[in-house]
Amino acid sequence: MTQPEKELPPALFMDLDHSGPVPLYHQVATRIERAIVDGELPAGARLENEIALGERLGLSRPTIRRAIQDLVDKGLLVRRRGIGTQVVHGPVTRKVELTSLYDDLAGSGQHPSTRLLLHEVIEADARLGEILGVEPGAPILHLRRLRSADDVPVAVLENYLPTDFTTIGEGDLAEHGLYQVMRSRGTTMRVARQRIGARRAEPDESALLEIDDGGPVLTMDRTAYDNSGRAVEYGHHCYRPDLYSFEITLVDK
Template structure:
């Protein structure tokens, strides 16, 4: 495409691999908004010819950006720039609060609210005996009407009374605070894995797509665990950010 040939320059004398030069410059154009979300790119063969690159080099560059969640290949459509990913600072807030703060119009589909026996991981996180009754809450979180995350939360009995209606209107942490629970700290782990068929269907992703994972145990002011969450997020639309400092 003509606009890209004017904005991307390949330096064949540089030690930087050609695919990475192309991918890095296209990434900068995408992140700056010069190539906006939804832009449909030419096919790889045509783009390789336009930039004087081999087809394997162009394929490697495009795959690099697909892996980073900046491009998506869709059958019958071609390669497109994806919608800007939601970037979330790793801090003690709920996803609903973060989306609301960023003006992303969060909404919730409540999949289930029920009392179930605690499994081993849940019981350990909440300091309960395995099989103890816990409140289980499953939700699909959307941002601007697009699915972003599947949220699975477990709470000890008696911490709060929840209904599907209240969960659809706000975030779980907001409801806990309103009920008088003082949230003071949390332990969390971030990872990644492949989506199951059911998860992919709910999140509008391809089967086996990469999902980000987060498990979190939240504690009240007395150090009592009051909530355990096991969540998955679309890696194509979502990223965690954190700031680290040297001491």
């Protein structure tokens, strides 16, 4: 459910200095950020539009737009197509570890939700058969999901699982992450090989993630293996770069 627009209290901007050395856009951004950090603007709150806010404060639309963009760049606000500007918890920083996005979001205090876009049993082609260690033509499970955090879309997840996971039902994935479901079936993910990249979003990805058409997305390809060395999952995912990043620790040998 879309939240109504929240009008920022005039007292928040009472001390704006129109003649000082600090740019007005920075002063506005700082005060909105303080309202977010203090909880006056909770996650999910929608800000009034730039024109209305500018008119109330006696500031130009470019000034307001620059202030809002600064907070978007910090991951505190997000622009959502057809909805407006909305407060988020902040960007998800994912350590490159063998965890699922669902686990990462829940662990960071956000509330993950899933929209199942595709759930089908298909025949493995030569490429997927090689990745998953099954014969071409063997039945495999193909999933495509939209993962959101506090109702803000973060990632489009596409997964392929070998034959013994084709019984995973749509209901299993509505309330739980894929790795949770797999662990509940006795699977222990032990190691994964993954590649991180970037590209332009496909048209349907732009719409699902509520970003500009052809905007940039982060990508991750991952093959996960269980404790016997068998491939149990292959995933190709794309993420909003303004809300998501990967964190890697480097060690000098």
